[in-house]
Amino acid sequence: MKTVLSLIKRDYILYWHDKPAVSLTFLVPIVLIYLFGSIFGGSNNTPTGIKLAFINNSDSKIAKKLESVLDTTKAFRLVKNYTDDKGNTVAFDTNSVKDYVKKGNAIAALVLPKDAFTDTSTSFRIKFYYDPKNEMEMQVVEGLLQQTIMSQMPNVFMASMQHKAETYLGMDKGMSFNRKIASLVSEYYGIDTAKILKWTTYNFSDSAMSDTSKSKANFFSDLLQLDKEQVVGKEINNPNATRSVGGWAMMFLLFALTGSSTSLFDDNKSGVILRILSAPVSRVHILWSKYLYNISLGCIQLAVLFLAGSVFFGVDIFSNVFNLILIIIAAAAASTAFGMLLASISKTAAQANGLGTFLILTMSAVGGAWFPTFILPPFVQVFSKFTIVYWSMEGFLDVLWRGANTAEILPYVGILLGIAAVVNVFSVWRFKKGNLF
Amino acid sequence: MIEIKSITKRFPSITALDNVSLHIKEKEFFGLLGPNGAGKSTLMNLLIGYLDADEGEIFVDKEKVTRSSLNVRKKIGLVPQSIALYDDVSAYENLQIFGSLYGIKKNLLRAVIAENLNRVQLYERRKEIVKNFSGGMKRRLNIAASLLHNPKVLLCDEPTVGVDPQSRNAIFDYLLKLNEEGKTIIYTTHYMEEAERLCSRLAIIDFGKIISAGSVSELLKLLPYEQTILISKNKATAGKLDLFKLFGTLINEQENYELKPDSGIKLSGFFKALEDNNIDYGSIDINRPTLEALFLHLTGRRLRD
Numbered sequence: 001m002k003t004v005l006s007l008i009k010r011d012y013i014l015y016w017h018d019k020p021a022v023s024l025t026f027l028v029p030i031v032l033i034y035l036f037g038s039i040f041g042g043s044n045n046t047p048t049g050i051k052l053a054f055i056n057n058s059d060s061k062i063a064k065k066l067e068s069v070l071d072t073t074k075a076f077r078l079v080k081n082y083t084d085d086k087g088n089t090v091a092f093d094t095n096s097v098k099d100y101v102k103k104g105n106a107i108a109a110l111v112l113p114k115d116a117f118t119d120t121s122t123s124f125r126i127k128f129y130y131d132p133k134n135e136m137e138m139q140v141v142e143g144l145l146q147q148t149i150m151s152q153m154p155n156v157f158m159a160s161m162q163h164k165a166e167t168y169l170g171m172d173k174g175m176s177f178n179r180k181i182a183s184l185v186s187e188y189y190g191i192d193t194a195k196i197l198k199w200t201t202y203n204f205s206d207s208a209m210s211d212t213s214k215s216k217a218n219f220f221s222d223l224l225q226l227d228k229e230q231v232v233g234k235e236i237n238n239p240n241a242t243r244s245v246g247g248w249a250m251m252f253l254l255f256a257l258t259g260s261s262t263s264l265f266d267d268n269k270s271g272v273i274l275r276i277l278s279a280p281v282s283r284v285h286i287l288w289s290k291y292l293y294n295i296s297l298g299c300i301q302l303a304v305l306f307l308a309g310s311v312f313f314g315v316d317i318f319s320n321v322f323n324l325i326l327i328i329i330a331a332a333a334a335s336t337a338f339g340m341l342l343a344s345i346s347k348t349a350a351q352a353n354g355l356g357t358f359l360i361l362t363m364s365a366v367g368g369a370w371f372p373t374f375i376l377p378p379f380v381q382v383f384s385k386f387t388i389v390y391w392s393m394e395g396f397l398d399v400l401w402r403g404a405n406t407a408e409i410l411p412y413v414g415i416l417l418g419i420a421a422v423v424n425v426f427s428v429w430r431f432k433k434g435n436l437f
Numbered sequence: 438m439i440e441i442k443s444i445t446k447r448f449p450s451i452t453a454l455d456n457v458s459l460h461i462k463e464k465e466f467f468g469l470l471g472p473n474g475a476g477k478s479t480l481m482n483l484l485i486g487y488l489d490a491d492e493g494e495i496f497v498d499k500e501k502v503t504r505s506s507l508n509v510r511k512k513i514g515l516v517p518q519s520i521a522l523y524d525d526v527s528a529y530e531n532l533q534i535f536g537s538l539y540g541i542k543k544n545l546l547r548a549v550i551a552e553n554l555n556r557v558q559l560y561e562r563r564k565e566i567v568k569n570f571s572g573g574m575k576r577r578l579n580i581a582a583s584l585l586h587n588p589k590v591l592l593c594d595e596p597t598v599g600v601d602p603q604s605r606n607a608i609f610d611y612l613l614k615l616n617e618e619g620k621t622i623i624y625t626t627h628y629m630e631e632a633e634r635l636c637s638r639l640a641i642i643d644f645g646k647i648i649s650a651g652s653v654s655e656l657l658k659l660l661p662y663e664q665t666i667l668i669s670k671n672k673a674t675a676g677k678l679d680l681f682k683l684f685g686t687l688i689n690e691q692e693n694y695e696l697k698p699d700s701g702i703k704l705s706g707f708f709k710a711l712e713d714n715n716i717d718y719g720s721i722d723i724n725r726p727t728l729e730a731l732f733l734h735l736t737g738r739r740l741r742d
């Protein structure tokens with residue numbers, strides 16, 4: 001045991017002197033976790049300040065309301081005039097606004113036409129001018145616009161509905177339908193029937209909609225509000241960031257442990273293994289030290305990377321820390337087995353690292369380190385279950401998302417340790433047959 | 438001290454050692470001279486228990502050496518043929534790492550490392566990483582790393598490869614000193630000069646077989662002549678090669694010709710021929726024959742090609 005400890009200590013000394021290895025184990029994955037966590041799950045993931053050219057040709061109050069809503073939302077920045085050749089500031093017209101977009105000065109132009117919303121409109125009309133090269137951005141803009149209208153001015157839809165009723169049912173029937181609805185709303189929500197019936201003549205301000213009891217006032221504004229609520233486990237701050245943390249951590253764990261295992265080749269080549277074995281040290285000592293060193297390094301790496309996730313994105317690693325440690329140990333053990341397998345079946349370090357890189361990238365993609373496996377084609381998902389990455393990710397996410405208890409993660413721990421055991425038996429057999437040392 | 442009994446070691450493609458038997462006495466400086474691929478390193482690896490023999494046995498200090506006998510290795514130090522050190526850590530840390538494998542207590546290890554670094558003149562540079570060392574320094578550290586546990590037997594596998602003459606001499610002196618202090622040393626080389634200078638006894642090995650063993654003078658008696666004649670390459674001698682060939686075998690060396698007298702040739706006859714042909718005695722040097730000549734005599738080949 002003392003010999004094994006000396007060998008492990010040796011590995012840590014060497015590791016510490018190998019700055020590229022240290023940065024590949026910790027620094028690079030931390031940077032990647034930060035970047036990808038920010039993109040996919042960062043706390044502030046709605047874009048802000050998207051520049052839109054804007055013309056409002058409509059007199060309707062609802063169009064005015066939209067304009068003021070868009071003026072105040074952080075998502076958009078409306079540009080209503082431009083500077084002409086002579087340096088004068090000129091308000092947009094339909095031609096100049098098109099030109100403005102064509103020149104790439106704004107992603108799109110948003111035009112509220114004269115008839116955007118009249119007394120008889122059955123829908124609210126908006127016109128976009130955009131450049132097809134901004135297709136992607138347009139999707140974001142459309143989504144944001146819909147979201148803004150839905151959440152900020154739901155009464156548009158009430159008004160449209162009333163107009164629709166009057167158009168399609170005929171004036172009489174439609175009005176009677178609207179009156180009935182209005183009295184129902186009024187009865188239950190205590191809003192003045194007259195106000196409900198006369199949308200278009202009203203100033204569409206929030207106070208108009210909530211002039212009675214506050215608790216009921218949200219009838220309209222809640223109408224289209226999207227309230228997301230998690231259905232599983234505890235509140236987690238940042239589910240996507242959690243996946244990024246776990247995924248990158250797994251990938252770099254595999255890289256680190258493959259690198260560490262293939263150092264056996266360097267030791268063999270330099271004659272260091274011969275020197276070590278000329279001391280009272282057996283090959284079994286070397287193998288044990290390598291396994292234990294790799295597992296311990298793996299655990300440290302995963303712990304540090306999850307800690308980084310917790311610092312950057314508030315991933316909660318502490319409330320279920322015991323089970324997290326269990327799954328970390330299992331993942332490190334399985335990844336160690338993977339690295340040692342590569343060393344045992346390869347003839348050179350370069351071969352092992354090449355094969356390793358290929359397998360690690362494949363396993364990471366297929367196993368869910370980069371994105372959830374459900375977006376993969378079904379036949380690929382079958383392969384997911386054969387990867388260490390998959391079972392580790394499932395384990396991490398169960399612990400961190402669902403607050404799984406020990407019994408619940410036992411299957412993952414069992415599968416990972418099982419993989420480790422089987423692979424280790426095979427690679428030890430290969431080591432005995434080969435002449436790596 | 439060291440008994441090598443009928444050792445045969447086969448690799449898939451070659452029999453590296455073929456029925457090798459040697460007996461090496463305590464405090465001997467024993468040389469193993471042979472060309473590349475002769476099986477020297479293989480024998481070293483068997484002596485330290487890195488490899489197991491297919492046939493035969495090895496005993497060091499009466500203990501059998503095998504891959505699984507860990508204890509006997511405390512009595513042996515191996516200086517590997519390659520520089521078996523970690524490039525990216527300091528000289529001191531290297532010795533710390535390898536010393537710790539012998540279970541030497543921390544305080545003692547510190548003292549032992551300092552002493553061994555001093556003896557190879559590397560103490561001042563102990564904190565530098567090995568990568569920045571010169572070839573000679575690395576070789577010296579390679580030796581120091583094998584002596585931390587103060588072994589009775591030191592196996593040196595070509596410990597001076599790639600070293601400048603000055604460092605080489607320093608290494609020779611150090612090894613001779615260690616031998617004087619009581620260490621039994623086995624030294625492999627393909628330089629006959631090294632073997633002649635260092636070894637009290639040596640074995641010549643070729644293609645995995647010991648072709649002869651003994652002290653240098655014993656070995657040289659195997660030659661049919663007692664002197665070789667070195668002839669400088671110059672204008673006077675260049676045209677007279679046929680004349681020289683009358684007296685023996687002429688070998689074209691780099692700086693001179695070496696003449697191996699046939700048996701029965703008298704030196705007086707040779708000098709008379711020189712006078713008759715007006716060749717200056719200054720071009721002629723009479724020498725004791727070398728192990729190189731012996732190797733050639735025994736195998737028909739040169740030690741180095």
Ligand SMILES: Nc1ncnc2c1ncn2[C@@H]1O[C@H](COP(=O)(O)OP(=O)(O)O)[C@@H](O)[C@H]1O
Nearest residue numbers: 448449451453472473474475476477478479480
């Ligand atoms: N591990 C090995 N596998 C196969 N062949 C080997 C191995 N080690 C040495 N040999 C072969 O055995 C022969 C003796 O090698 P070696 O002992 O290294 O010679 P030397 O040290 O005298 O130069 C060589 O032909 C070499 O190629």
Ligand SMILES: [Mg+2]
Nearest residue numbers: 477478479518
């Ligand atoms: Mg050799």
